[in-house]
Amino acid sequence: xxxxxxxxxxxxxxxxxxxxxxxxxxxxxxxxxxxxxxxxxxxxxxxxxxxxxxxxxxxxxxxxxxxxxxxxxxxxxxxxxxxxxxxxxxxxxxxxxxxxxxxxxxxxxxxxxxxxxxxxxxxxxxxxxxxxxxxxxxxxxxxxxxxxxxxx
Numbered sequence: 360x361x362x363x364x365x366x367x368x369x370x371x372x373x374x375x376x377x378x379x380x381x382x383x384x385x386x387x388x389x390x391x392x393x394x395x396x397x398x399x400x401x402x403x404x405x406x407x408x409x410x411x412x413x414x415x416x417x418x419x420x421x422x423x424x425x426x427x428x429x430x431x432x433x434x435x436x437x438x439x440x441x442x443x444x445x446x447x448x449x450x451x452x453x454x455x456x457x458x459x460x461x462x463x464x465x466x467x468x469x470x471x472x473x474x475x476x477x478x479x480x481x482x483x484x485x486x487x488x489x490x491x492x493x494x495x496x497x498x499x500x501x502x503x504x505x506x507x508x509x510x511x
Contacts, residue, residue: 360458376422384415394406395466396452396468397472410509410511413508422437422438432463437454450475454466487500
C-alpha cells in the first residue's frame, strides 16, 4: 500500500474514534492485531476491541488527530479530552501504527502516564505513578481495574 493509502486507512480509523463509532474502529483491526499502551498494557485484537467498545460508550470524548503516513503505516498524534468519573482528562497521545492489508496490525500508544494518573485517578495512586520506583505498582493497580471493567 502507498503512503496515501495508509493515510486514508488511518484517517478512517481515527475518524471512527472521533465519532465514537466502536464498530467501525474495531473493524479497522486485523484479527491477529496487537495494541499496547501505558494503561491497558499489551492486548490482542479481541482485547483491543473490548477496550474500545467499552471506552467509546462514554459521551464526553472530544478528540482531534493528525496523521503522518509511513511506508508501513503511520504515526497519529491525537489529543483526547473526556471526563472519567467526575475528573476532566486531557491526554496527548502518539500512536505508532503498522498496517497490513489495509488493517491495523500493530498499534503502540504512548503518553505521559504520570500526568494521566494525576488527572484520571488522583490520590495515592498518582503519588505512586509519579515515582519511577513505584510507577510499575500504579500501572499494575490501574491495569487490573480497567481490564476488569472492559471484560478483558
